[in-house]
Amino acid sequence: MKGVSDPSPTEGVRQRNLARLLRLVHLEGPLSRASLTETTGLNRSTIADLVGELGRLGLVEERAPDPSRRVGRPSPVVVADARVVAIAVNPEVDALTIAAVSLDRSIPLRERVDVDRLLSPEETAALIAERVAAWRRGPLADAQIVGVGLAVPGLVRASDGLVRNAPHLRWTDAPVRDLVAEATGLATTVGNDATLGATAEHLFGAAQGLDDVVYLNGGASGIGGGLIVHGMPLLGAGGYTGEFGQNRPGIASPVDRRADGGVLEDEVSRARLLAAVRLRGADDPTLAAALAEAGPDSEAGDEVARQRRILATALANAVNALNPAAVVLGGFLATIAAVDLPGLTALVQGQAMSANAEELEIRVASLAEDRLLIGAAEAAFADLLRDPSA
Amino acid sequence: MKGVSDPSPTEGVRQRNLARLLRLVHLEGPLSRASLTETTGLNRSTIADLVGELGRLGLVEERAPDPSRRVGRPSPVVVADARVVAIAVNPEVDALTIAAVSLDRSIPLRERVDVDRLLSPEETAALIAERVAAWRRGPLADAQIVGVGLAVPGLVRASDGLVRNAPHLRWTDAPVRDLVAEATGLATTVGNDATLGATAEHLFGAAQGLDDVVYLNGGASGIGGGLIVHGMPLLGAGGYTGEFGQNRPGIASPVDRRADGGVLEDEVSRARLLAAVRLRGADDPTLAAALAEAGPDSEAGDEVARQRRILATALANAVNALNPAAVVLGGFLATIAAVDLPGLTALVQGQAMSANAEELEIRVASLAEDRLLIGAAEAAFADLLRDPSA
DNA sequence: GGGATTTGCGGTCAAGCGCAACAAATAACG
């Protein structure tokens, strides 16, 4: 037995307090020591001790006090150390985006590596390792890299970061976490892109401060989703939550049906919108402009309305089940939602339980292309934020 | 400032450890002190101290050691004190069921009060108070009643226990929590019946030990559901989660459609099953027997198959979104599922993402009519289990 | 420039838990 567990019985307390402080300055930005004592309820002397330890660990810095117009001695400002960075990666069909995201939420480095063919998981790992090595020799020479986070468009097993299936990358059962960890020598986390996007919107974007959020993103290849529940990302038993794109919502009018299976992402799709405005391969702003130009009384307008009706049923189903505080829409779903947000909200409320929908807000995602990088970095920071002294 | 917060800095630790121990003996049943040290990782002396405190609080008892055939000094067995009870209540259309549920999971008292008309919230509160008062003078004379838990068939606002709408009780915006608390003088919690049923199945029933569970119950008046997520009940922003009955699942074949709106509980309903076997008002076992007698190649068999197809789509939608470890079905949904559980599982797997469904288990609820009482009692015990020293 | 206010800093103190040594109770063994 001889429990050689904790050297100190109350180390759990200290760990939690350190984590609380680090999380605060990471999520809220620079905070004075005084405000830290106030929000945590800890004693001034305790805050001094804890901040000192975080400083010695190289995780926070103390800056000169802000010229506040309050009476009394000014309080130093505690800020997350910008030299602590995570490597955030988003492999996509046409490019691999890699960035360095600091603990102070700045993004000092970002690079888009265009590729003319699909990269294998091994090639992806090698490319990441090469960029990280180059950055280490240069701009990140004095940085402390805590890990790598990947946002993968596909099903990712939560337990071991195995990519079960990423259809348009053509990755199947690829041990991406282990490959990247070995290639870079860094702790690596792999997550589903939509789940990480939901995390980012929850922490810093349109769903900030809301504990129950449904996030749906419309991409070129389909509809992905992520869930925030109890203020945390919901991974489910295997890690495959939020796959609303494969759901089959009821379609009230038979004339609205286009695809055989009735699968949401076959009925509500970017491709059908592009076809309606006679475009091939445009980005979302271009698509939005074309739809606006066509107007509501055009073929394109009818298609938007049709997709909105089906989307509303799918959202109502989710709202009935999960009673979220907000639904956040990204990608082309944001485009077709923004045409008339109150109208879409009303459509959803008409099909959902009244209590579930009455305080529901449907919002447009707000973090743009940084979303996945922020979410991936957040996943890489997670261990550090849970136990800063490790 | 002068933080008069905690008398001791580490009281949080002690509170958590006390809660861990009490929760263990409550959920797992009698446990020896030795096994407590092993599962918690705490020191023997600490366990002795904590168990002593729980004993002084009247929450646990220590019994003579089990005649174990192991070497070494026998370890006393720690048991939750049976005198600590919660009052569990389930108001329904035709009766009000009220029970005393002990912390050791026994149910020493249970009473079904038949009513020939709908009771108002105020009458319900008065009836509960009357029964509790009578029990206090008799069988519960030496009991420590920690609170009242109600399982209400309707929408319950989590923040204040207001019953927003319980259609077949005809309660609307009824402050049930406050009414019962005032009438009885006891701390009261109010929850949705399906959510509390899910909790019970999660803690003691078919979904024991699973952190991600979707629970659906088919009753006479519709389909209710509850969700377990992160090992906890999911309440959502307002408290109205799990309302799968109002969802609109896709219906593959138009000939399967019976109702106009395509709402699940209009398509999949007990009433339609009863009609198919020409019965009026039968309980679930009778219905199951009638369906079995009719056989699969009858009108009733066709209706069961139709309902199973639609139910499968609704379940697949939930599985895609939530990736639960198990789906638990109760009421008449258990009846139509049990006809061919592997077949229903296959139907769901055919419409869900393969990864989400591959380890999915569809199970039949196992707690029978005790389910709601256990769930309601658990809700009433929640505060005690969170902070035993309060 | 003086008073008020707020903060930082060092020292002291109580609480909580681990640890080690000892005692007790049982099984295994000769």
Place this chain on the structure above:
DNA sequence: CGTTATTTGTTGCGCTTGACCGCAAATCCC
């Protein structure tokens, strides 16, 4: 049947943690 091994409860002690207190420093208001 007695001895040994094993396991566990008990007791006293020490370490860690964070609150509290008094003093000095820094800033604003007058």
